[in-house]
Amino acid sequence: MSNIVFDIGNVLIAWDERAAFRSAFPDDASIDQFFAKVGFYEWNLEQDRGRSRSEAVAVANAEWPDCAPLLDQYFDRFPDTIQNKINGSWSTLHDLKSSGHRIFGLTNWGAETWPMAKELHPELTTAFEDVVVSSHEKLIKPDRQIYEVLTDRNNLRPDECTFVDDSPKNVEGARLAGWQALQFVGPDELRKSLKELELL
Known part of the structure; x- marks a missing residue:
């Protein structure tokens, strides 16, 4: 045993992380550009480390205010990714x-x-x-x-x-x-x- x-x-x-963003972008290449702009994978990893949604969105608002609503929406659309x-x-x-x-x-x-x-x-x-x-x-x-x-x-x-x-x-x-x-x-x-x- x-x-x-x-x-x-x-x-x-x-895990299809792009699925949460397809309604907002014309294609996956555009999503990848967005991910690169905000450092999506590093940002997301901090939630894995224990950061809350509110803290994550606050960081997004401070660093990429134009992108923060989309990153906030990721939590609501997360089931689409799995x-x-x-x-x-x-x-x-x-x-x-x-x-x-x-x-x-x-x-x-x-x-x-x-x-x-x-x-x-x-x-x-x-x-x-x-x-x-x-x-x-x-x-x-x-x-x-x-x-x-x-x-x-x-x-x-x-x-x-x-x-x-x-x-x-x-x-x-x-x-x-x-x-x-x-x-x-x-x-x-x-x-x-x-x-x-x-x-x-």
């Missing part, structure tokens, strides 16, 4: 669970959008023994401490944990914390890697 820890965004649930499950990953998760492995979640996710994810995808509330959500801990991957939150809270040995994440930095962070880790590039490749490790 092993402990399998899943990232959620782009491993179990596809409509699609990655079905092959869920099949693998359920097979791992049926094989007797313990299943956990570890995700960089904002506190005010996490309830939206659970409402849209109820499986997120039932699939895991425990989920560590970065914004709740005021820590983000690949900070070693967030991996230790999960192992400490659940009395797990790091060397008995296998982590699945799409980000190379987060995979490396898990390895530095003493975990085995796999970079997710697709459901078929994940299943093949888990079989090679004799976890499936």
Whole structure:
């Protein structure tokens, strides 16, 4: 038996960040220009670290006042960005669970959008023994401490944990914390890697 820890965004649930802005722009290239202008990914990461919506919008108003209404709207339109499950990953998760492995979640996710994810995808509330959500801990991957939150809270040995994440930095962070880790590039490749490790 092993402990399998899943990232959620782009491993179990596809994240299409542009979906929240398509009603405001003519095409994805224009959205990407907007993202570059406001440093969208860095701005969004601070919500994963625990910043509130009101604080995030205040920053936007101070730095890009013309863009702040669109960034504020992102929170309301967030469900548009996570409509699609990655079905092959869920099949693998359920097979791992049926094989007797313990299943956990570890995700960089904002506190005010996490309830939206659970409402849209109820499986997120039932699939895991425990989920560590970065914004709740005021820590983000690949900070070693967030991996230790999960192992400490659940009395797990790091060397008995296998982590699945799409980000190379987060995979490396898990390895530095003493975990085995796999970079997710697709459901078929994940299943093949888990079989090679004799976890499936």
